[in-house]
Amino acid sequence: MATDYDAPRVTNTDDEPSEDSLDQLKAGRNESQSAVADVEETDTAESFELPGADLSGEEFTVRVIPKKADEFTCTSCFLVHHRSRLADTAGGRMICLDCAG
DSSP: OOOOTTSOOOOOTTTSOOOOOHHHHHHHHHHHTOOOOOOOTTOOGGGSOOTTOOOTTOOOOOOOOOOOTTEEEOTTTOOEEEGGGEEEOGGGOOEEHHHHO
């Protein structure tokens, strides 16, 4: 069955709710959207850590493991891979399978 979407709609008055005035609808919307923040007094901005915070007093320790004999550094992504991941050595450049892909 074809439907003409340009034709005016015919609605049943039985299913349709009673028409409210625009002022009543606006008042109901404002009442239902009143937001109450659930924040305790002990919660302050000092308890939140923002990105880009000053970490100058922090000490980071990283254990550096030297490259092994069966590993290579990709000349495209500069990551250390196992020799089994070597895709191409054209022109003396060692490229991993991910970068060659």
